[in-house]
Amino acid sequence: MSRENTLVGLDLGTTTIRVVVAQPTEGQPQQLQILGVGEHSADGISKGTITSIEDAISSISSALEQAERMTGIPVTHAFVGINGTHISSQEVHGVVAVAKADGEIKEDDVERVIEAAQTTVSPSNVEVLHVIPRVFTVDNQKGVKDPIGMSGIRLEVDAQIIQGLQAQVKNLTKCIYRTGVEIDDLVLGVLAASESVLTKRQKEIGVGLVNIGASTTSLIVFEEGDVLHTAILPVGAGHITNDIAIGLRTSIDVAERVKLEYGTALPNEVGKRDEIDLAEIDPKETGVVSRRHVAEIIEARVSEIFSMLDKELQKVDRSGLLPAGIFMIGGGSKLPGIIDVAKREFRLPAAVGTPLNIITAVDKVHEPEYATAVGLAFWGLALQSAGTGHGSKFSTVNTVLGKIRGWMKNLAS
Numbered sequence: 569m570s571r572e573n574t575l576v577g578l579d580l581g582t583t584t585i586r587v588v589v590a591q592p593t594e595g596q597p598q599q600l601q602i603l604g605v606g607e608h609s610a611d612g613i614s615k616g617t618i619t620s621i622e623d624a625i626s627s628i629s630s631a632l633e634q635a636e637r638m639t640g641i642p643v644t645h646a647f648v649g650i651n652g653t654h655i656s657s658q659e660v661h662g663v664v665a666v667a668k669a670d671g672e673i674k675e676d677d678v679e680r681v682i683e684a685a686q687t688t689v690s691p692s693n694v695e696v697l698h699v700i701p702r703v704f705t706v707d708n709q710k711g712v713k714d715p716i717g718m719s720g721i722r723l724e725v726d727a728q729i730i731q732g733l734q735a736q737v738k739n740l741t742k743c744i745y746r747t748g749v750e751i752d753d754l755v756l757g758v759l760a761a762s763e764s765v766l767t768k769r770q771k772e773i774g775v776g777l778v779n780i781g782a783s784t785t786s787l788i789v790f791e792e793g794d795v796l797h798t799a800i801l802p803v804g805a806g807h808i809t810n811d812i813a814i815g816l817r818t819s820i821d822v823a824e825r826v827k828l829e830y831g832t833a834l835p836n837e838v839g840k841r842d843e844i845d846l847a848e849i850d851p852k853e854t855g856v857v858s859r860r861h862v863a864e865i866i867e868a869r870v871s872e873i874f875s876m877l878d879k880e881l882q883k884v885d886r887s888g889l890l891p892a893g894i895f896m897i898g899g900g901s902k903l904p905g906i907i908d909v910a911k912r913e914f915r916l917p918a919a920v921g922t923p924l925n926i927i928t929a930v931d932k933v934h935e936p937e938y939a940t941a942v943g944l945a946f947w948g949l950a951l952q953s954a955g956t957g958h959g960s961k962f963s964t965v966n967t968v969l970g971k972i973r974g975w976m977k978n979l980a981s
């Protein structure tokens with residue numbers, strides 16, 4: 569098997585590290601063949617932040633080794649997902665004079681205006697992860713999507729900057745480098761996931777993608793093909809487990825198993841006398857609990873998470889207004905009944921998202937918790953095709969390229 573062209577996605581979660589090794593297929597539209605995966609429980613990582621460098625390195629190495637054993641391909645490079653509540657986004661504006669005397673706007677001008685927008689923020693303790701141009705203005709003509717080749721004297725851009733705390737970003741990159749893997753690119757997890765789960769058409773008409781992880785829930789909203797909003801909340805499916813542990817006065821491990829084996833977000837669909845015998849889960853536990861009570865605990869937390877997400881939609885005036893609806897990924901999206909609660913809370917169509925356009929013999933890649941790792945490989949594919957001129961010039965992926973390369977080297981040292 570050829571080792572060139574291999575794209576590796578590395579998703580560092582609070583509970584699980586996931587690696588996906590992929591290769592592009594021939595022909596159009598391009599798909600990804602997933603050759604193998606690696607998965608290891610995550611130590612030393614919480615809420616997207618490294619809490620112990622040594623533990624994180626050892627977990628990442630184990631996941632990488634597993635993928636290498638499965639594919640027979642050594643992992644030397646990876647597209648790495650970044651997540652965490654230290655990540656924030658900000659709207660910025662940049663202005664430059666067009667360089668050429670004849671006033672024709674070149675790629676160079678676009679790069680400069682994006683650079684100018686970026687320098688309007690950036691305190692010294694943050695790293696810019698992505699600069700996503702939303703719209704350009706050429707002289708007084710507003711609403712320009714692609715200004716290259718147009719004539720003008722003054723070029724402006726409205727862009728969104730996604731940034732993370734430098735210390736956290738540095739710890740993350742340090743861990744990856746110490747496993748002997750080079751970082752191809754560092755990508756906001758939910759942004760990468762959108763590359764594998766959402767279609768172009770959905771991003772055009774308006775859609776939200778929600779990643780319900782163990783300790784974080786992240787959201788990205790698209791409209792007219794652009795990123796409209798991103799948010800990372802410090803709550804996830806692990807909080808449901810904690811609520812069950814408190815409600816039932818059991819250990820976290822027992823609560824997790826109650827959730828996975830008997831959990832649902834729809835208490836009304838559980839019979840009043842439906843009971844869970846805790847001794848069946850753990851012989852050390854005694855007593856029976858009402859399954860409906862457990863469902864009520866779950867529903868309360870899920871509704872709370874969704875109402876926090878809806879507040880984020882309100883910030884961009886899209887509450888109840890995304891025609892393509894909400895797609896959910898991450899382990900938390902597998903909770904029975906969650907789709908109904910999402911439809912109710914968001915007043916929108918809702919579904920669980922799974923990676924699209926993949927060919928694979930590895931079944932679990934189709935699960936929603938693999939969407940981020942697969943999306944990272946798709947991010948790599950989009951970068952490749954942008955490099956060869958196949959990609960759209962102003963795809964989210966392409967415009968973000970280049971910014972990252974420069975600073976990543978600095979961080980490695």
Ligand SMILES: Nc1ncnc2c1ncn2[C@@H]1O[C@H](COP(=O)(O)OP(=O)(O)OP(=O)(O)O)[C@@H](O)[C@H]1O
Pocket residue numbers: 580581582583584585614615616651780781782783784785804805806807809824827828831897898899900901902903904937
């Ligand atoms: N079938 C299921 N039903 C309900 N919950 C589930 C199911 N499978 C996994 N989960 C929950 O999903 C969570 C793990 O999801 P995931 O693997 O996406 O998180 P992570 O990437 O490790 O965390 P994060 O993204 O927050 O750093 C856990 O809380 C787990 O209990």
Ligand SMILES: [Mg+2]
Pocket residue numbers: 580581582781782898940
């Ligand atoms: Mg995750």
